[in-house]
Amino acid sequence: MAILNKLLNLNISDNKESNKELKEKSIDEQIIQSGFEISDCSEICDDCTISYPKSLKFEETEPLWNSTKPFGLHLIISTGKSDWPHDATGIEGTLSNKISNWASEESGKTSIGNIKVTCSSLSNDNLIIDDDYINQKKGDVLIMPYFLWLRGIKLDEVDEKFNILLSIFNEHNLKNKELEKEKGEDNGDIVNNRKDLKFEYIKSKLPTIEEDINLSYIFFCSHKTRDKRCGITAPIMKKEMDLYLRDIGYYRDYGDQTPNGISVAFINHIGGHKFAANVIIYIKSTGQNIWLGLCKPNNCKPIIDQCILEKGKVWPNKVRILQKFDPIEW
Known part of the structure; x- marks a missing residue:
């Protein structure tokens, strides 16, 4: 736990310093430093x-x-609709509400940062023929920026499955943070030691996970x-x-x-x-x-x-x- 807290504190400190440096630069410079290009x-x-x-x-x-505000995880719930009640995730007893409540509890507590939850127009046949899907007792969730799907997730599975996912993402992120602290240098150039997250590893921990093909x-x-x-x-x-x-x-x-x-x-x-x-x-x-x-x-x-x-x-x-x-x- 001490090591985890140390890594989290390092991450928060690094982010504050990074944000301070970015604010002192022009927007064009900030965009380029963020890994993007000006068209x-x-x-x-x-x-x-x-x-x-x-x-x-x-x-x-x-x-x-x-x-x-920045975020580290975006959970996008398929509803097949293009408009929703004023509080789209506020109806108790629905999948979107259950996921939103879970996200509120976990958001900002790990190295992943804030968790965003939205309903979407993404659809599937079950939203037409399956009563549990229609009544939002079960559904499909697109997990960004990881391009993963949890399909057919039920209300009573939300905490368990998303806790597993969050743990995997957080563990991977912390390991990469640690590797960056131990990075080597070659002629002044920083060597990138980051390790890629493997789908096979996620699947071994959560067998119902699916890849997105887009x-x-x-x-x-x-x-x-x-x-x-x-x-x-x-x-x-x-x-x-x-x-x-x-x-x-x-x-x-x-x-x-x-x-x-x-x-x-x-x-x-x-x-x-x-x-x-x-x-x-x-x-x-x-x-x-x-x-x-x-x-x-x-x-x-x-x-x-x-x-x-x-x-x-x-x-x-x-x-x-x-x-x-x-x-x-x-």
Whole structure:
């Protein structure tokens, strides 16, 4: 326990020092230091003529950079819906509420950091034919940034299964922190000793875990009950992205299990409705997490081309937060 506390304290201290250093740099410098690149291409596609209704107003004077808090684990619950009650995870006796309560208890207590829980439009046949799924007594959860699925998880399994997962992720993270402290140097260059997390190891601890086959996920807040701007902008953005993904071969129809697709889906309230459309992107091969704000239909093609296919090229005026996790190889 003493060793664990020491490592956690080192991690917290390192993060504070790192955050202090980042704040003293320009946004461009911070983006590059975070492991991303500044795009040389415009974020606007001149060919796109689609626009939002003129009645919608957004906050375009406040800075976007670091306008949301970092997190280390994102649990995304499949509901097949695009809108939810005001408190999407607040209904007692539902899977989303059970997971949200677990996350509230565990968030920030390990080296993983904060845990985010959202409902999503991701769907499956069980949400149509299985009463337990329909009534949220059982369900499927996408685990980001690890590109893993827990399918068919029941209410009484939440604590046990997510405790196992959190323990695996925390143990892996702490080991890598320790390796970084013991890193070697070669001609002044730091040698990266980080070890990759293996799917086989996770499967041995939690046999019901499954790999996700997609290359990337793009999530839009569509929570109209919380703010109509999200309910209006998200479907427009998704339509434009899906059309372009079809053109370039990355779109996947419902039920299509062809690997390396790019999936676009809706999620509930994530904060910052005034910055709609909010876009959260996960990229498997690089471990990159990109959160953009004030996105418009004419940004759709550049976002896919630059942020995803060019692996982490962004525009400082669009970024809310950037995070770099371990690349996923499964």
